[in-house]
Amino acid sequence: MKKKIAGSLIVLVLGLLSMLIYTVQVMVYHSPRETGFYILQDIAFLPIQIAIGTVVLGRYLKRREIIERRKKINIVINTFFNEAGVDILKGINIFSKNYVELNERLNVHVDWNVKIFSDTVKYLKKADMQIECSYDGLIHLTELMKSKRSDLIRLLENPNLLEHDTFTDMLLSIFHVMEELIARDTFEVDNKADMEHLGKDIERALKALLIEWLEYMRHLRVEYPYLYSFMARKNPFSEEGNIAIGK
Known part of the structure; x- marks a missing residue:
């Protein structure tokens, strides 16, 4: 007034x-x-x-404002993958029965171009993750999710992410898996119905996380080649497992 x-x-x-x-x-x-x-x-x-x-x-x-918002969103996404996303990706990916095939398709190299990223995203959208839950795996994932809980909550509270629907949906799918796991006192692996339910939640989160990770890597490839080079060398699907150049 x-x-x-x-x-x-x-x-x-x-x-x-x-x-x-x-x-x-x-x-x-x-x-x-x-x-x-x-x-x-x-x-x-x-x-x-x-x-x-x-x-x-x-x-x-307005264009300047959109560009600035995108920069803020990309900073948040970068923080997520560096602080929590890659660890969660590793923790969830072990539930995939076709783990080896996924690793081969997602072993991002420094010389990947935009077309390879696009083709891989298309592959992931159609891929069957074939999730298989194990007691030890669920225990490990629960502890991992608990350690990342505050990071996920903080991200969900970030107003900048309202501009990025797919990333927000991915966070919600991960958060849902975390809540499902934490809510259980134990895991009855013989309870087929419950394991199938958890498997579907994990599959949804894994697919969304993999796609967003690839989109994030593609963005770095185009906008920040020096960051992309580093992230490609330390990516969770790397066969070499060494970030040193030339090794």
Whole structure:
């Protein structure tokens, strides 16, 4: 309310100041006809000024705002994968029965191009993860999720992620797996129905996490080659397992 009042006062003061200047002009030069002509000329240019100020400049500022938001989102995504995402990816990926096949397809190399990333994402969207739950694996994943719980909650509270639907959906799928695991006192691996339920939740989270990881790597490949080189050498599917160049 105060901002609206302040804005109205500014408009009123500027309007009165303009009238005062025109009045002084008439009194000094004694030419009301010419003054009226210039007033109308100024008014005639108002639509053009508004068009430039609101449409052209507005679009430019909006694009800048979108770019800045994307940068903030990418910083959040980078933080997630460095602090929690890669560890969770390793912890969940062991449940896949076709673990070897996935590793071969996802062994990102420094020389990967955009087309390879696109083809791999298409493969993942259609891939059958073939999840198999084991007692030891579930125990390990539960402890891992507990250690990353605060990081996930903090990310979900970040308003910048509202602009990135797929990443938010991925976080929610991971968070759901975490809640399912923590809610159980023990894991009855002989309970087929419960293991199938957990398997579907893990499969959903794994597929979403793998796709977002690939999209993140593709973004680094295009925008930040030096970061991509490092992340490609330390990726969880690397056969070499060594980030040193030339080894």
